[in-house]
Amino acid sequence: MKVITRFAPSPTGHLHLGGARTAIFNWLFTRHYQGKFYLRIEDTDTLRSRQEYTDSILASMNWLGLDWDDEPVYQSQRFDLYNQYVDRLLESGHAYWCSCSPEEVEKMREEARAKGEKPKYNGCCRERGLRPSPGNPEKMVVRLRAPQTGVTVLNDMVKGEVVFNNSELDDMVLRRPDGAPTYNMAVVVDDIEMGMTHVIRGDDHVSNTPKQILIYQALGADLPVFGHVPMILGPDKQKLSKRHGATAVIDYEKEGLLPEALVNYLTLLGWSHGNDEFFTLEQLVKEFANGKLNPSPSAFDPEKLAWLNHEHMKTRTAQDLADLTVPFIKDLGLPVPGNLTALVEMLRERAPTLKDLAAAMTFMLVNADELEYDPKALEKVLSPESRQYISALQSRFSELSSFDESSLHEELHGYVEANGLKFKQVGPPLRVALVGALTGPDLCRIMSLLGKEQTLARLTRFQQS
C-alpha cells in the first residue's frame, strides 16, 4: 500500500503528549508500509509561532526516535502557493469576496445563538459579486461558497462513518484581508501538494474535517483517508493540562524516561495488539497494522508509564544505563564515580527511571560526613550496644587485606556467630551507618563498592553519633 503521511505541529509550544502520540501513530503506520513521513510546521500564526518551539519539537522527535523524510515544510513560506489555490476557487466560482467586518459577523453569530441555532456567518455577500477595488482592497476576505443542503460524509479509519449536515457548516473564510490563508485552506492545499494518502490526527480535528472535505471537493481533488485518534485525558479523566504535571515530551526526558518506553506507552493509549504490552520500536513498526485502534479517549497513567519504563530499562546493559545516568548524577551535584557500572548493577532493580537511579545512588556518592541519616532510623538503632558492635566490626574490617564481597561476608557473619549475636542486632545499625536508612541493597556489596577507606569512615561516624 502506498502511504504518505505527515505530522503537522504548530510551533506555539513544546511537543506535548497528545501531539507526540499522533506523531507516533503516523510514523508507525508509515514505517510499517515503508512510505514517506513528512514534517510540516504550521506557523501561519506569526504572532504565536516561535523558532525555539520548532527547534524543541524537532529535538523531541529526534529523542523519541521518530525520523522524517526530506526537510520540514514551513507553511509561512508558502503563502503564494495557497493564494494560487484560492484564486482558482475564485475563478471557478467556488469562492467569493466578502466585505463583512469581524464585528458584523459576530453579530450574525449572536443572532443565530439567540434563536438556538448553530452560530455562523449568514452568507450575505454570497451573491453580491464583490471584487477587490482600489478603494478598499485590504478590507475583504475570501469565503468558500459551501453547499447549504445535503450531507458531507467522513469515512474515518478509527471512527467509521461520520455524517455531517451541510446546513451546520457556513461559508468559511479561506483568505484573510492581509492575504494570509486560514488554517483549513493551508492544510488542504499542503495535503494535496504533498500527496498525502492518509491524514492521522487528533480527535479535536473531526469537526474541521467536513470543512476540509468541502475544500477538496471545490478544488476537485481526491480525498486522503482520514483517521482521528482519541484524545489523551489526565488521570482524572479531564482534559490533559498543566495541572496534571508534566505534559511535554521534554519533561519526560528530564524525568529520566527512556524514549522507547514513552513511545511504547503512548502507543498503548488507543492501540492494542491482543494482550501484548511490551514492544520495542521495531516490534511496534512490525505489528502496528495488525493491531486495533480504539475509538474511546483514554486516561494517562504515570504509574503504568513508570512500570513500562522499568521494563525497558531491564533490557539495557548496565554500561548503557551508566552512560545514560551520568547527566542525572551531575544534576544532583554529585561526582561521577569510576565504578558507576557496578553501582548501576546494584541499584537498577529499585529505580524505575534514570533519575530515580541517580537518586538511589546518592548515599554511595557522598562522603561519610555528608551522609544523611534518617532520624527515625537512627533513633531505632542507636544504643551503647550497637555502637560497640560497629566498633568491633570496624576493627575486624580494618584488618582485611582484601575488601571484596565474600571476605566481608565471612567477616561479618563470623563476628555475629563468634559473639552469639543475632544478625538483626548487628545488621540494622550497620545499615544505618552505611546507608543512613534501614533499607537498601546487600550490606557486603555496599561495603565492597564503597571501599575500605569510605566504609571505615562511615563506621567511625556512626559511633560518634
Added chain:
RNA sequence: GACCCCAUCGUCUAGUCGGCCCAGGACACCAGUCUUUCACAUUGGUAACAGGGGUUCAAAUCCCCUUGGGGUCGCCA
C-alpha cells in the same frame, strides 16, 4: 445552546462480525513465599460489561432511549 464522538475492573485493555465470558491480561492495591532490611522475583486475591427498554433460543457483543464524559462551534492552529 447546537453539532459530533465515546462508554468492560480505580486505570490501560482482551473480548476473531451474539453462544466456549457468572468476562481474560497488565498497572495500581492487598496477602503469602523468597530475603540480613528494602527492592526484585514469584504465587494468590479484591475489583468491571453505566442504567433502562427492545431484537434473539441466546447479548458485554445488534438497535433505541436515558445518563455520564469528551471534542468542536474564530479573519487560532
